[in-house]
Amino acid sequence: MKVLVVDDEPQIRRALRTSLEAHGYEVAAVGTGEEGVLAAADHQPDLMLLDLGLPDIDGTEVIARVRAFSEVPVIVLSVRENQSDKVAALDAGADDYVTKPFAMEELLARLRAALRRSGPDEPTQPTLTFGDLEVDLARRLVTRSGEPLHLTPTEHQLLEVLVTHQGKLLTHQWLLRRVWGQGYGTETTYLRTYIRTLRKKLGDEAAAPALIVTEPGVGYRWIAEAEAEA
Amino acid sequence: MKVLVVDDEPQIRRALRTSLEAHGYEVAAVGTGEEGVLAAADHQPDLMLLDLGLPDIDGTEVIARVRAFSEVPVIVLSVRENQSDKVAALDAGADDYVTKPFAMEELLARLRAALRRSGPDEPTQPTLTFGDLEVDLARRLVTRSGEPLHLTPTEHQLLEVLVTHQGKLLTHQWLLRRVWGQGYGTETTYLRTYIRTLRKKLGDEAAAPALIVTEPGVGYRWIAEAEAEA
DNA sequence: AAGTGGCGTGAAGGATCCGTGAAGACGCGG
DNA sequence: CCGCGTCTTCACGGATCCTTCACGCCACTT
Numbered sequence: 170m171k172v173l174v175v176d177d178e179p180q181i182r183r184a185l186r187t188s189l190e191a192h193g194y195e196v197a198a199v200g201t202g203e204e205g206v207l208a209a210a211d212h213q214p215d216l217m218l219l220d221l222g223l224p225d226i227d228g229t230e231v232i233a234r235v236r237a238f239s240e241v242p243v244i245v246l247s248v249r250e251n252q253s254d255k256v257a258a259l260d261a262g263a264d265d266y267v268t269k270p271f272a273m274e275e276l277l278a279r280l281r282a283a284l285r286r287s288g289p290d291e292p293t294q295p296t297l298t299f300g301d302l303e304v305d306l307a308r309r310l311v312t313r314s315g316e317p318l319h320l321t322p323t324e325h326q327l328l329e330v331l332v333t334h335q336g337k338l339l340t341h342q343w344l345l346r347r348v349w350g351q352g353y354g355t356e357t358t359y360l361r362t363y364i365r366t367l368r369k370k371l372g373d374e375a376a377a378p379a380l381i382v383t384e385p386g387v388g389y390r391w392i393a394e395a396e397a398e399a
Numbered sequence: 400m401k402v403l404v405v406d407d408e409p410q411i412r413r414a415l416r417t418s419l420e421a422h423g424y425e426v427a428a429v430g431t432g433e434e435g436v437l438a439a440a441d442h443q444p445d446l447m448l449l450d451l452g453l454p455d456i457d458g459t460e461v462i463a464r465v466r467a468f469s470e471v472p473v474i475v476l477s478v479r480e481n482q483s484d485k486v487a488a489l490d491a492g493a494d495d496y497v498t499k500p501f502a503m504e505e506l507l508a509r510l511r512a513a514l515r516r517s518g519p520d521e522p523t524q525p526t527l528t529f530g531d532l533e534v535d536l537a538r539r540l541v542t543r544s545g546e547p548l549h550l551t552p553t554e555h556q557l558l559e560v561l562v563t564h565q566g567k568l569l570t571h572q573w574l575l576r577r578v579w580g581q582g583y584g585t586e587t588t589y590l591r592t593y594i595r596t597l598r599k600k601l602g603d604e605a606a607a608p609a610l611i612v613t614e615p616g617v618g619y620r621w622i623a624e625a626e627a628e629a
Numbered sequence: 630a631a632g633t634g635g636c637g638t639g640a641a642g643g644a645t646c647c648g649t650g651a652a653g654a655c656g657c658g659g
Numbered sequence: 660c661c662g663c664g665t666c667t668t669c670a671c672g673g674a675t676c677c678t679t680c681a682c683g684c685c686a687c688t689t
Binding site: 593616 | 666669676
Binding site: 587591592594595598605606613615616 | 646647648649
C-alpha cells in the first residue's frame, strides 16, 4: 500500500514516514502542494495525507486539483481547529480530517478505515477464458463447459502458474521451484505426472496439444490465448 | 437520502432529526443497538449515525453485526475521547468518528463526505435464501423449512463467513483467523468439528454436499447460490 | 541400425487429510 | 454447589493426495 505524505515540515514528514513504514506501508513524501498534485498523478498512491498549511497552494485547492483526476482517499492533517476549515476541506473532497497534534494510533486507524472503503478496487484478473475452459483465479475455481473441475492443490497451483505466464517458456527447474518450493529442481517426474493429470482434466492431448505444449528437454509452455471477457 | 440515527438520549435524537430534516434528509431514529441493527436491515439507510454509549449492546458489536450484511457508511458519535475506543470503532468497520459535543456544521460536512464516497453500492440483502434454508444476517436467525435452527455463536459466525463469501474457496487459515481470531491458523480440528455440526444442522452431507464443499488440503467452499427475494 | 535420453502412460505404496463419534474442560446461571 | 450448554481435544477408519517405480514410445545421436 502506497501512502503519499504532503507536509511542509520536514520533521513531521520524517515522523510519518518512519511510523508508516514500520506498519508496512510504502511512503512517498513531498513538501509543497504543487509537488503533491504531481506526485498523486505520478505515483498513483493508495492514500494521501495532506497538511492544510502549505506554503504555496491552499489545501482545499490541492484536494480539488487531485479530485480532478483521482478518487484516491485523502486524509487532511491540520493545526486549525476552525470549523469552517474542516467543512471546506471535506466538501472539497477530503475523506477525513485530523487535527494536530494527533495520536499516531488514531491516525493509523483512520487510515485503515479509509483504505478499507476504497478496497473494492481490486484489479484482480476477472476470469481467464480459453474456449470452453474458464479459470477463476480469485475464487480458485476452474470450469470446463460449465462443469466445475476438481483440482488438487498442486494441480491448481501448477495451472495457475501456467496461465499467468501464457506464451512463456517455463523451464523444469523454474516450475518445480515455483510450485513445490525452493528445495526442488530436478524432480521432472513430478512435472510429468501432474502435467498429465492436468491435460486429462482440461481435455488436452499430448500428441496434439491445444493448451500445454511440452518443449523437449527444456520445459512446458501454455499456448492458449485468453479471450476477452463478454 | 435516508439517515438512521441510533442514540439512547431522546433529546439528541430529536435535535439530530430536526437538523437533518432541515437539510433535506429522511430520518429514522431508534434508541437501542438491537433496534439499530434491525432498522439498518429493514430501512436500508444510506448512512448511519451511531452513538457508542448504548444501553444494550456495545457500539463496536453493533458495527460488526451491521457489517455482516451491509456496507452502509457508519459515523460514530461518542463522548469518549479515548484513543482505544476510536481505534476499536474504526477497525470494527466505522467510517468516521466524531466526539460529542460536536458542531452541527462539521457533522453535516462529514456526513456529506461519507455519502459522496459511498457512491452506488448494491444493497446486499439482509436475509439470504438457499432452497429451504434461510439465513437472516441482521436478526442472527437461521431457519430450515420454516423451523428455526439453534446455532451456537461460533457456528453462526462460521456460517456467516461462508454465506457472505459464496463461491469462494476459503482457506483453513483464513477461516480460523476470521472466526477464532488472529492467534489461530493451524487448528484444523476446530474447523472439522464445526463444519460437521453445521452440515448436520443444515441438512447437508459430506459425501454429497449441496451447501459446503470441502477442498482437501486447502479449505472449504459454500457452493449454494442465494435465490432472489420474493 | 543400434543406442540413449526424455517423455507419456499406468499403477501402486505410503503419508496426509478428512469425517465421525465421543469425552473432558470451561464458563455461566440457577 | 451443581447442572447445562458450549468449546476444545483425542482416537480411529476411510478417503484423498503425493510420491515413486516400471514400461513403451519417439526423436535424436552415434
